[in-house]
Amino acid sequence: MDPALTEAPAVPTPTSVPRASGARRVERLCHATGLLLVLSGLAHLVVFAVDGGPWDGPVSWRKPVTFGVSFGVTLIAVTWVTSYLRVGARPRALLLAVFAADCVVEVGGITLQAWRGVPSHLDMETPFDTAVSMTLAVGGGVLVALLTVFAVASFRHRPSGPAGMDLAVRSGFAILLVALASGAAMIARGVVLTRTGHQEAAYHSTAPLKPLHGVSLHAVLILPALVWLLSRTSWSGPLRRRILYCAIGCYVAAVIGAGVWAALTY
Numbered sequence: 001m002d003p004a005l006t007e008a009p010a011v012p013t014p015t016s017v018p019r020a021s022g023a024r025r026v027e028r029l030c031h032a033t034g035l036l037l038v039l040s041g042l043a044h045l046v047v048f049a050v051d052g053g054p055w056d057g058p059v060s061w062r063k064p065v066t067f068g069v070s071f072g073v074t075l076i077a078v079t080w081v082t083s084y085l086r087v088g089a090r091p092r093a094l095l096l097a098v099f100a101a102d103c104v105v106e107v108g109g110i111t112l113q114a115w116r117g118v119p120s121h122l123d124m125e126t127p128f129d130t131a132v133s134m135t136l137a138v139g140g141g142v143l144v145a146l147l148t149v150f151a152v153a154s155f156r157h158r159p160s161g162p163a164g165m166d167l168a169v170r171s172g173f174a175i176l177l178v179a180l181a182s183g184a185a186m187i188a189r190g191v192v193l194t195r196t197g198h199q200e201a202a203y204h205s206t207a208p209l210k211p212l213h214g215v216s217l218h219a220v221l222i223l224p225a226l227v228w229l230l231s232r233t234s235w236s237g238p239l240r241r242r243i244l245y246c247a248i249g250c251y252v253a254a255v256i257g258a259g260v261w262a263a264l265t266y
Helices: 021-051 062-084 089-116 127-156 165-195 199-204 207-217 219-230 237-265
Strands: none
Touching: 021 062, 021 089, 062 089, 062 127, 062 165, 062 207, 062 219, 089 127, 127 165, 165 199, 165 207, 165 219, 165 237, 207 237, 219 237
16 A cells, blocks of 8 residues: 555644745745736636637737636646645745746746737747747746756655645656656757748647647646545545546546657657
């Protein structure tokens, strides 16, 4: 039996460990920022309904909608999930503050270009567009670095929380690394195509990897949230363990399926 899902040794929950007031302020800031990003994305869904235009393609209202909602949800999720990691309060607060700022830069750049009617990524047509595209690329690199640090921390020391949370957090971060790798691959391939004079091909080159990137991005929220919900039921430990294993298995199957599709169409 997996000791991570047994009921016996009580593992301290994040709420049982006092945190510095500075860390709590950063958490509140991240939650508020994430909510604003989600609202920004939903607001642009209204803009799309009024203004119309294509939903797909490098220039569309889809990008501020999906990126705003996705970045907002991810920021809130990472802020919550990292409270289960055994890392110092100050390093975590610093990493979360940088992460929140980077999320704002990414969504802000994408939204700005949508209102200007030009592509946000891989657009090197003018010096300004190049600056925005490179800023977004660098920001993506910062996101990869920050989330990798949190992922490594989850495997270095067993996360706290209710039974099964350590497995859910580690699985979520492991799947998140797939999202980061696929995102980096999209940017790298697009930049190479752009630099070699294949601008249109660069815009379309990201399509095969988008499902893999999207599916694997939110496991770090869904799996820990499932454990949190299960911990508030009266169901037995073995039943909750089976549900968690089933959820992880389904998620891994979805990621593998998206990965196979990407390999066949890349």
